[in-house]
Amino acid sequence: MKYRIILLNLLTIFLLSSCKSTSSAVKSNANTSSFITVKDSQFFLNGEPYYFVGTNYWYGPLLGAKNIGNRERLISELDLLQDIGINNLRILVGAEGDGDDYKVYPTLQPEQGVYNENLLDGLDFLMHEMRKRNMYAVLYLNNNWIWSGGMSEYLKWNGYGTVPNPFLEEYSWDDYMRYTMQFHSCEPCMEAYYKHVKFIIGRTNSYSGIKYTEDKTVMSWQVANEPRVLVEPSHEKAFAEWLNETVNIIETLAPNQLISTGAEGSHSYLDDIDMFERLHTNKDIDYLTMHMWPKNWGWYDSDNEKETLQKSIEKAYEYMNEHIVVAEKLNKPIVMSEFGFPRAKESNAPYASVEYRNIFYEAIINKVLDHYKSNKSLAGLNFWGFGGYGIANPNHDKWEKGDDFTGDPPQEPQGLNTVFASDYSTLNIIKKANFEIAE
Numbered sequence: 001m002k003y004r005i006i007l008l009n010l011l012t013i014f015l016l017s018s019c020k021s022t023s024s025a026v027k028s029n030a031n032t033s034s035f036i037t038v039k040d041s042q043f044f045l046n047g048e049p050y051y052f053v054g055t056n057y058w059y060g061p062l063l064g065a066k067n068i069g070n071r072e073r074l075i076s077e078l079d080l081l082q083d084i085g086i087n088n089l090r091i092l093v094g095a096e097g098d099g100d101d102y103k104v105y106p107t108l109q110p111e112q113g114v115y116n117e118n119l120l121d122g123l124d125f126l127m128h129e130m131r132k133r134n135m136y137a138v139l140y141l142n143n144n145w146i147w148s149g150g151m152s153e154y155l156k157w158n159g160y161g162t163v164p165n166p167f168l169e170e171y172s173w174d175d176y177m178r179y180t181m182q183f184h185s186c187e188p189c190m191e192a193y194y195k196h197v198k199f200i201i202g203r204t205n206s207y208s209g210i211k212y213t214e215d216k217t218v219m220s221w222q223v224a225n226e227p228r229v230l231v232e233p234s235h236e237k238a239f240a241e242w243l244n245e246t247v248n249i250i251e252t253l254a255p256n257q258l259i260s261t262g263a264e265g266s267h268s269y270l271d272d273i274d275m276f277e278r279l280h281t282n283k284d285i286d287y288l289t290m291h292m293w294p295k296n297w298g299w300y301d302s303d304n305e306k307e308t309l310q311k312s313i314e315k316a317y318e319y320m321n322e323h324i325v326v327a328e329k330l331n332k333p334i335v336m337s338e339f340g341f342p343r344a345k346e347s348n349a350p351y352a353s354v355e356y357r358n359i360f361y362e363a364i365i366n367k368v369l370d371h372y373k374s375n376k377s378l379a380g381l382n383f384w385g386f387g388g389y390g391i392a393n394p395n396h397d398k399w400e401k402g403d404d405f406t407g408d409p410p411q412e413p414q415g416l417n418t419v420f421a422s423d424y425s426t427l428n429i430i431k432k433a434n435f436e437i438a439e
Contacts, residue, residue: 035256036136036219038286040331041377051372052136053365053433054088055081055419056338056385059405061094061108064129065122068106075129077388077421082133084427085434088219089130090138090337090382093200094119096149097156102167102411104148105401112157112192115199121206128207131217138337138382140262141197142224144180147409151224152180154189167411174231181230184238194249201253213254220258221250222337226291227261228268229275236275244282251284258286262337265290265323267297277326287332287379290323292316292339294360295346302346309356312341313363320367320378327377336381339364340417348392348415354426361426365433372437383430387418 034046043050063074081089094108094116108119130137143150152163164171164179183189201221203212212218223246229235243261250259261280265288269275280288294300294312301308320336327334341360344353364381371378385407392414393403399410407418419426 035216036258038258038333041328041333042375043287043333043379049372049375050379051368051437052086052088052380053368053430053437054086054090054380054382056382056407057081057089058092058385058407058409059104060089060091060126061119061122062104062106062405063122064125065106065118066125067118069118069122071125073389074126077386078129078133078135080388080421081386082135084431085438086430087133087135088138088380088382089135090140090222091126092143092148092225093123093139093141094148095143096153099149099401102147102165102398104410107149109149109196112154113195120203124203124205124207127205127212127215127217131208131210131215135217136219137217138220138222138260139200139218140222140225141200142193142227144224144226144228146176147411148225150180151183151189151193152176154192155179155183155186157192158186158188160186177228177230181235184235184242190242190245194246197246197249198253201250213257218254218257220260220286221254222260222262222289223247223250224262226264226268228264229270229279233270233272233275236269236279240279243279247282247284259284260287260289260335260337261285263289263291264338265319267291273322273326276323277330280326280330280332285332288323288327288330288334289337290320290334292319292336292364295340295342300341302342302344305344305356309359312360316360316364317367324376324378333377333379335379336364336368338382338384340384342416346413346416348413349394350392350415350420350422354423358426358429361429365429369433369436383419384417385419387415387420389421390418392418 036050037044063069064071095104096109097107098110099105099107106116106119108116110116127137146152146163146165156163160182164175166173166176201212223243229239247259266273266276299308299312299315323334341357343357368378368381387406390404390406392406396403397413399414406414408414408416
């Protein structure tokens with residue numbers, strides 16, 4: 001394994017450096033000498049505007065785990081990310097529950113309030129390695145979705161019965177969302193979550209000896225992945241109370257680090273842009289987020305790829321522009337913190353064409369570059385997701401225990417939206433953009 005990764009790493013770096021680019025090396029504009037801050041609608045780092053083209057790397061702490069991870073792969077992947085100028089990673093702070101079908105395994109909290117020390121160690125190791133490389137982390141503390149346990153697992157722990165798993169035939173997404181919306185009015189669930197927030201933020205890194213609250217590697221604490229007002233507008237009140245209490249706790253514990261919600265944009269709020277605005281007026285929410293999924297949202301059709309690719313770009317710009325208006329009104333930066341696009345014909349094979357994906361990626365990245373050049377509010381992106389040197393098992397439709405982790409979460413076809421180390425053309429688009437920002 002060790003020598004395979006080393007050889008793949010050398011091959012990737014060679015091919016990236018040999019492809020046409022504006023530079024043979026990408027400089028990093030990150031420096032751990034200061035925290036990332038916000039002034040008006042921009043991020044700042046060491047007194048200079050900070051823009052970024054980063055990635056989602058949700059499984060990083062799992063690779064970093066001392067006894068159950070793969071640190072050789074983790075280090076090689078961090079080195080590769082650094083080589084293409086990526087210095088901003090969005091990371092899941094652990095999963096909850098027993099890791100049954102369609103879920104992450106192993107989990108950080110197999111039982112409520114009980115922690116897997118291996119995975120805490122993995123988070124520490126990852127953060128320490130990122131600090132060495134002048135990288136920044138967006139750490140999300142919970143999940144609206146079942147693939148990592150998340151809010152529904154807290155309900156299960158506190159007596160709300162079986163979670164209606166929408167990936168099983170007997171349940172629908174409506175069943176799951178109606179179940180999960182109870183989290184925001186479940187007092188013991190929220191108290192357990194608040195304790196988790198305090199526990200993680202209150203940690204001291206066992207490798208660096210630095211408190212998490214004093215670690216400039218943490219750009220932002222994110223309340224959750226895609227926290228939603230679910231099913232009906234009346235849910236907004238309970239959701240807002242939970243959101244504001246969470247933000248207040250994080251602000252009290254970590255006043256020098258940024259706070260974001262992890263929202264998809266209006267898609268998290270019943271497609272109501274005014275609700276999105278209302279829920280982000282809290283002065284301690286430092287910046288806005290939005291996500292973008294052309295396939296999942298019905299914009300992109302694999303049976304009509306060329307035409308619906310253009311439709312996807314048009315829809316993406318409409319969605320982004322609508323949210324940029326809100327960001328400018330609230331005088332806060334905004335980040336595209338998730339977006340993905342499938343390989344040709346929704347193939348999972350790593351050799352499948354990424355021609356249309358690359359066109360979509362360039363469209364989204366160019367929007368960020370435009371804002372960088374004019375010092376405007378769209379400050380960065382984290383594509384979904386980086387799979388590095390992971391190899392999806394061709395005999396499994398979905399992730400199964402023992403398989404490599406890739407960018408796709410366990411319930412989805414592995415390789416569908418993943419950018420692997422072998423996706424040289426996509427990585428060069430990212431490298432070129434990061435060099436332009438770093439000049």
